[in-house]
Amino acid sequence: MVRLEGVSLQYGSGRRAGPAVLHELDLTIPEGGFRWLRGPSGAGKTSLLRLLNLTVRPTRGRLVVLGSEIGGATRAELPPLRQRIGMVFQDFRLLPHLSAFDNVALPLRIAGRPEGQVRADVTEMLRWVGLSRRSDARPAALSGGEQQRVAIARAVVGRPSLLLADEPTGNLDDTQAERLMLLLKEMNRLGATVVVATHNEALVARHPGPAIRLESGRLRDDA
Amino acid sequence: MPERARRLRPARFDDLGLRRALGDRMLPLLVAAMAFLAALALAGSAGAAALVRHWQEGAAAALTVQVPAPGDAAAGGTGTRLDAVLALLRAVPGIGDAHALSSAELGALLRPWLGDAAGDPALPLPAVIAVRMAAAAPDLTALGARLGAAAPGTLVESQGVWVERLTRLARSLQACAWLVLAVVAGVAAAVVAVGTRAGLAARREAIEIVHGLGATDGYVARRFARRTTALAALGALLGTLAALPVLAALAVMVAPFAGKPDAATVPAELALGLPALPVIAALIGWLTAQATVRRWLRRLP
Numbered sequence: 427m428v429r430l431e432g433v434s435l436q437y438g439s440g441r442r443a444g445p446a447v448l449h450e451l452d453l454t455i456p457e458g459g460f461r462w463l464r465g466p467s468g469a470g471k472t473s474l475l476r477l478l479n480l481t482v483r484p485t486r487g488r489l490v491v492l493g494s495e496i497g498g499a500t501r502a503e504l505p506p507l508r509q510r511i512g513m514v515f516q517d518f519r520l521l522p523h524l525s526a527f528d529n530v531a532l533p534l535r536i537a538g539r540p541e542g543q544v545r546a547d548v549t550e551m552l553r554w555v556g557l558s559r560r561s562d563a564r565p566a567a568l569s570g571g572e573q574q575r576v577a578i579a580r581a582v583v584g585r586p587s588l589l590l591a592d593e594p595t596g597n598l599d600d601t602q603a604e605r606l607m608l609l610l611k612e613m614n615r616l617g618a619t620v621v622v623a624t625h626n627e628a629l630v631a632r633h634p635g636p637a638i639r640l641e642s643g644r645l646r647d648d649a
Numbered sequence: 650m651p652e653r654a655r656r657l658r659p660a661r662f663d664d665l666g667l668r669r670a671l672g673d674r675m676l677p678l679l680v681a682a683m684a685f686l687a688a689l690a691l692a693g694s695a696g697a698a699a700l701v702r703h704w705q706e707g708a709a710a711a712l713t714v715q716v717p718a719p720g721d722a723a724a725g726g727t728g729t730r731l732d733a734v735l736a737l738l739r740a741v742p743g744i745g746d747a748h749a750l751s752s753a754e755l756g757a758l759l760r761p762w763l764g765d766a767a768g769d770p771a772l773p774l775p776a777v778i779a780v781r782m783a784a785a786a787p788d789l790t791a792l793g794a795r796l797g798a799a800a801p802g803t804l805v806e807s808q809g810v811w812v813e814r815l816t817r818l819a820r821s822l823q824a825c826a827w828l829v830l831a832v833v834a835g836v837a838a839a840v841v842a843v844g845t846r847a848g849l850a851a852r853r854e855a856i857e858i859v860h861g862l863g864a865t866d867g868y869v870a871r872r873f874a875r876r877t878t879a880l881a882a883l884g885a886l887l888g889t890l891a892a893l894p895v896l897a898a899l900a901v902m903v904a905p906f907a908g909k910p911d912a913a914t915v916p917a918e919l920a921l922g923l924p925a926l927p928v929i930a931a932l933i934g935w936l937t938a939q940a941t942v943r944r945w946l947r948r949l950p
């Protein structure tokens with residue numbers, strides 16, 4: 427479950443604090459829910475996903491992710507929560523010196539899964555995103571679309587309880603975008619809470635669902 | 650067995666890319682230089698300790714007693730003054746052997762100062778008794794008083810004063826050596842800290858990604874510490890090995906002073922200390938990297 431109560435976010439702190447990019451957000455996403463996250467560029471979609479990914483902490487307000495209050499959590503309490511969250515970054519954030527296989531394996535190895543299970547799960551996942559033949563390639567040797575699929579595989583391979591995706595279809599053709607939506611919906615059907623930021627209107631039209639609409643860091647409640 | 654093998658992480662899995670970020674040349678090289686210095690300091694300390702031990706044993710074990718006019722009659726009446734003093738000395742508990750130097754021995758001892766006159770029997774030389782102690786030295790003042798009663802003018806001398814001065818000098822050298830060791834350990838820690846910080850800066854992005862995927866501080870710190878530990882241990886091993894020929898040469902030069910003509914004997918401090926250097930370097934590498942990385946990670950949420 428995700429709940430925000432009066433959550434504001436400023437980047438930087440103290441004298442170097444920037445302007446607030448998210449203002450007093452109140453919203454709830456039930457466990458197993460699906461949400462589109464929509465809004466023009468610069469609205470704060472990525473910033474909101476960063477909050478949910480526990481990459482930044484709220485400047486003000488109460489943030490509950492996977493049932494834990496994040497504002498009051500110690501640093502040591504966050505890693506186990508992060509291991510239950512998968513995120514597809516807009517800029518992929520793959521490790522350049524690792525093969526596609528090792529990039530996808532990373533969350534499982536960090537979580538300390540047995541290597542046998544890692545091999546089986548990663549192989550299966552790469553097959554699913556159609557990259558079995560590229561599993562030894564470094565990100566630099568992959569096309570933008572292939573890198574995006576590696577990033578998706580890495581986000582999903584640990585069967586996260588909360589799955590976040592930031593413009594995940596930006597580098598995919600329509601067929602691949604449809605495939606990705608099938609995967610996200612399947613994860614959602616299996617119980618994961620899913621939030622997908624996009625400004626791909628056609629995609630939203632093909633897969634209608636509840637949306638969080640942001641504009642200039644505020645919720646638009648015309649939805 | 651296969652089950653176990655499958656559980657192991659692939660040996661070459663280097664998620665933070667530290668093989669390139671934590672230099673495998675500079676760090677071991679600097680630590681090798683530190684270990685080289687540490688080995689020399691350790692040898693200095695061990696050498697000084699060995700000399701002190703040797704001198705103290707010698708000093709505790711030896712007295713010289715001078716009896717002027719040894720052939721005259723003793724105060725007690727029976728025999729010569731020399732005989733009386735010898736008899737008294739041999740009766741003191743703890744004295745292993747008291748032996749009056751023959752005039753030939755005495756002559757040989759004095760020849761450097763007196764030339765051929767040293768052999769002249771007409772020269773009024775005192776008798777010199779070399780005393781070896783079997784146990785701790787007795788109270789020298791009391792002993793001197795008793796010997797003086799039997800043969801007035803008798804002098805009892807321990808070799809203690811000189812040994813005490815030399816011992817103090819050697820102990821200061823030893824303290825210096827320990828100081829050098831402490832400074833070297835500090836510099837080694839600083840070298841590891843600087844290397845680790847450079848690695849952190851070079852791998853900031855990878856660390857942030859791994860952190861975001863749920864890696865604990867311990868996970869990241871362990872990766873750095875594993876690498877610095879290996880590099881520091883390797884460097885220290887090389888440095889220690891490089892110091893061995895130097896130490897062997899020193900040992901040969903020191904051996905005669907320590908009364909050990911065979912240079913083969915290695916002081917226990919060295920035998921234990923030298924193999925400990927790579928272990929201590931590894932420990933410094935591990936602790937420093939852990940502390941540096943954990944401190945750095947506190948900037949991440």
Ligand SMILES: Nc1ncnc2c1ncn2[C@@H]1O[C@H](COP(=O)(O)OP(=O)(O)O)[C@@H](O)[C@H]1O
Pocket residue numbers: 437444447465466467468469470471472473474
């Ligand atoms: N790391 C950052 N530091 C400072 N300002 C940032 C940072 N990331 C985003 N911003 C600012 O926050 C606002 C929202 O950006 P973002 O969350 O990326 O929006 P979106 O993803 O909807 O395009 C923008 O004005 C952007 O300039």
Ligand SMILES: [Mg+2]
Pocket residue numbers: 471472473516592
């Ligand atoms: Mg964005």
